Amino acid sequence: MTPPAPSSASAIVAEGLVKDFNGFRAVDHIDLTVPAGSIFGILGPNGAGKTTTLRMLLGIIDPDEGRCTLLGHDRPLSVAKQVGYLPEERGLYPSMTAGEAIAFMGALRGLPLAEGRRRARDLMEGHGLGYALKRQVRQLSKGMAQTVQLLGTIVHEPRLIILDEPFSGLDALNQQRLEEMIRAQAANGVTIIFSTHVIAHAERLCEDIAIIAGGKVPFAGPVEEARNRLRPRVRLETRAADGPWRAALPPGTVPQGRHWRFDLPEQGVEPLLKALIEGEAGIMSLSIERPGLHDAFVAIAGASAAADLARTSGSQNAAEARP
Amino acid sequence: MNEIVRAALVIARRDFTALVRSKAFIFFLLTPIVMLVVAVAAGGIGARMAKPPATPVVAVLMPSDDSARLIAARQRLDEAVDGLPALEAVRTATSAESLLRGSNPPVAVLSGTLDAPRLSSDGEGARHWPDRVRLILDQARHDADYRRVALDVRTIALPATPAADAEVDRSTTAQMGQMALFLTTMLLAGMVLSNLVEEKTNKIIEILAASIPMESIFLGKLFAMLAMALIAIAAWAAFGAAIGLAAGSALPSLPPPAVGWPVFILLGILYFSTAYLLFGSLYLGIGAMAATVREVQTLAMPVNMGQLGVFLFASYAVTHIGDGVEMAACIIPFSSPFAALARAAQAPDIWPHLVLLLWQGLCTWAIIRIGTTLFRRNVLKSGGGRRRRKATRAGAGGQGQVDRSGPS
Numbered sequence: 095m096t097p098p099a100p101s102s103a104s105a106i107v108a109e110g111l112v113k114d115f116n117g118f119r120a121v122d123h124i125d126l127t128v129p130a131g132s133i134f135g136i137l138g139p140n141g142a143g144k145t146t147t148l149r150m151l152l153g154i155i156d157p158d159e160g161r162c163t164l165l166g167h168d169r170p171l172s173v174a175k176q177v178g179y180l181p182e183e184r185g186l187y188p189s190m191t192a193g194e195a196i197a198f199m200g201a202l203r204g205l206p207l208a209e210g211r212r213r214a215r216d217l218m219e220g221h222g223l224g225y226a227l228k229r230q231v232r233q234l235s236k237g238m239a240q241t242v243q244l245l246g247t248i249v250h251e252p253r254l255i256i257l258d259e260p261f262s263g264l265d266a267l268n269q270q271r272l273e274e275m276i277r278a279q280a281a282n283g284v285t286i287i288f289s290t291h292v293i294a295h296a297e298r299l300c301e302d303i304a305i306i307a308g309g310k311v312p313f314a315g316p317v318e319e320a321r322n323r324l325r326p327r328v329r330l331e332t333r334a335a336d337g338p339w340r341a342a343l344p345p346g347t348v349p350q351g352r353h354w355r356f357d358l359p360e361q362g363v364e365p366l367l368k369a370l371i372e373g374e375a376g377i378m379s380l381s382i383e384r385p386g387l388h389d390a391f392v393a394i395a396g397a398s399a400a401a402d403l404a405r406t407s408g409s410q411n412a413a414e415a416r417p
Numbered sequence: 418m419n420e421i422v423r424a425a426l427v428i429a430r431r432d433f434t435a436l437v438r439s440k441a442f443i444f445f446l447l448t449p450i451v452m453l454v455v456a457v458a459a460g461g462i463g464a465r466m467a468k469p470p471a472t473p474v475v476a477v478l479m480p481s482d483d484s485a486r487l488i489a490a491r492q493r494l495d496e497a498v499d500g501l502p503a504l505e506a507v508r509t510a511t512s513a514e515s516l517l518r519g520s521n522p523p524v525a526v527l528s529g530t531l532d533a534p535r536l537s538s539d540g541e542g543a544r545h546w547p548d549r550v551r552l553i554l555d556q557a558r559h560d561a562d563y564r565r566v567a568l569d570v571r572t573i574a575l576p577a578t579p580a581a582d583a584e585v586d587r588s589t590t591a592q593m594g595q596m597a598l599f600l601t602t603m604l605l606a607g608m609v610l611s612n613l614v615e616e617k618t619n620k621i622i623e624i625l626a627a628s629i630p631m632e633s634i635f636l637g638k639l640f641a642m643l644a645m646a647l648i649a650i651a652a653w654a655a656f657g658a659a660i661g662l663a664a665g666s667a668l669p670s671l672p673p674p675a676v677g678w679p680v681f682i683l684l685g686i687l688y689f690s691t692a693y694l695l696f697g698s699l700y701l702g703i704g705a706m707a708a709t710v711r712e713v714q715t716l717a718m719p720v721n722m723g724q725l726g727v728f729l730f731a732s733y734a735v736t737h738i739g740d741g742v743e744m745a746a747c748i749i750p751f752s753s754p755f756a757a758l759a760r761a762a763q764a765p766d767i768w769p770h771l772v773l774l775l776w777q778g779l780c781t782w783a784i785i786r787i788g789t790t791l792f793r794r795n796v797l798k799s800g801g802g803r804r805r806r807k808a809t810r811a812g813a814g815g816q817g818q819v820d821r822s823g824p825s
Contacts, residue, residue, distance in 0.1 A: 170627075202424065
């Protein structure tokens with residue numbers, strides 16, 4: 095597909111990224127443009143190439159082909175001080191205190207240590223963890239450690255934050271806190287890009303998404319555009335189970351007793367309603383449903399990718415009830 | 418470059434603090450004391466085990482005057498002749514046979530008089546002791562016949578000898594310096610092998626690699642370990658100096674090095690630093706490839722053997738100052754600090770050391786670059802793409818705002 099034209103308002107531009115590992119093509123000519131100031135989600139099942147793509151964007155690994163720019167620079171390390179990164183595999187020095195760990199991560203990104211310590215204290219207290227400031231990382235719970243790492247990711251006040259599977263391993267409460275934190279950062283003009291295999295997070299947070307499946311990007315753009323690719327679905331319930339009015343139902347209608355499901359006809363529901371009334375179908379209920387991001391994902395990435403996604407996110411679905 | 422050094426100092430500070438604050442560091446500082454205690458204990462055991470067996474005794478069953486002469490003659494001969502039996506005069510009246518059959522029998526019994534001696538022993542003794550006993554008898558008879566001449570021994574004070582002898586002796590200083598450098602480097606640099614394991618097992622490497630140049634990570638870790646090593650050496654040197662003061666003149670003194678002791682010690686510290694950085698960068702690069710602590714342990718043996726080989730080469734060069742061998746030892750990066758320190762002990766020129774220190778620094782940087790490239794390629798699974806990416810960039814015609822300046 096043709097990527098959106100890169101502009102100075104793009105925080106990330108990637109063109110034709112390719113990465114092979116021992117003959118296996120993990121990323122296959124990926125194009126991405128992330129608008130500055132947006133919350134951008136990368137959706138895909140495990141093994142789709144999300145992490146590899148993010149690592150290439152950050153300069154941790156070099157692409158075999160293609161080019162990318164981060165905040166307008168093609169050497170990601172040259173803008174590292176303006177970028178925050180939370181990797182999928184979390185890591186902190188166990189012997190460091192929580193406050194020192196946050197200050198250290200800030201120092202890596204150019205923040206003076208004294209300022210980092212001050213901000214670490216403020217951030218920890220702001221997130222209700224002030225009591226754990228002097229605790230060693232090894233003494234923290236998993237959720238607290240993840241929060242500490244997340245605070246370390248934003249302590250230097252970056253312009254761009256990249257989060258790889260940030261919701262992984264968090265309970266519902268911490269997921270809600272993380273969503274709030276992401277929204278707060280975005281409200282300050284920070285660009286946020288995160289990968290996830292849980293569609294609900296992307297649907298709630300993102301303005302734009304990229305769907306990755308099998309190392310390719312079959313869709314990248316606004317969430318609305320993805321959903322608009324599918325026709326709205328109509329749910330109809332009739333009193334009569336059969337009659338001449340059935341000829342008015344559009345092709346592809348799925349019958350379930352006296353319930354009928356079909357795509358919204360292009361000319362709208364009015365002609366259909368007229369035919370149903372005249373045919374005495376007895377309309378019990380009729381609703382028009384906009385397709386969700388999950389439906390769009392199935393339509394765009396294919397049923398197998400959707401099945402992979404459902405499988406990998408299965409363990410998290412219980413926790414992802416809307417907070 | 419400034420960014421690389423800045424980031425390296427962030428890493429170094431973290432690592433240094435973690436190292437020095439750990440309880441293990443105290444035990445590490447105590448290492449030489451433990452070694453000293455073990456060495457003293459082992460020396461005591463060795464000395465005990467090496468105690469010579471009891472000297473064979475020949476019983477002397479003669480008149481007391483003859484016995485005394487024989488014993489005096491034996492003492493005089495003992496300074497010049499090895500393997501003489503001890504003589505023990507028997508005062509009680511008994512026979513040679515009863516002495517030989519007793520509970521603690523001598524190897525032989527010498528009876529009769531000086532003029533008519535008789536040696537009694539078993540078959541083995543009768544073959545082994547007659548020559549030695551005859552020597553003692555001859556000496557005793559000789560002492561009885563001639564008056565001993567006093568030997569006039571004079572000591573003449575001569576002017577101090579020219580530097581020729583000192584130059585020869587300086588090779589001892591060179592060898593001792595090399596040995597100290599080798600032992601400290603081998604003891605301390607090997608620790609760098611496992612230095613990246615923590616980052617890899619804790620997945621911190623991903624954050625570091627995304628934040629700062631890989632060279633900074635390697636350099637920072639080396640700086641931290643070097644600082645820790647210098648603290649350890651300072652502590653051990655203080656301990657050694659205390660022992661030296663306590664031992665006083667009992668310790669052997671070394672000939673002064675050609676550059677003088679202060680410069681030699683300064684160069685020793687500098688060459689330890691470069692040797693540490695050279696071997697450390699190599700070890701860090703090798704260790705970074707290892708996936709587990711077990712792999713690191715497996716790598717340690719060949720690495721130490723390699724270091725020993727380099728040291729032996731540099732040791733050989735000590736006696737070939739100015740020759741091709743010594744030049745080669747100075748140029749080959751890993752033997753260079755050892756050969757250069759030996760040169761400092763034997764040649765007074767300073768400028769070669771400035772050149773060699775610069776050379777060793779450059780080699781360290783080159784090894785770090787190679788190590789980081791291999792790390793990115795083999796551990797982070799990157800690489801192979803930069804050349805192609807550049808080609809792609811060229812093909813793209815420089816679209817967008819491109820920063821080619823690298824980290825600043």
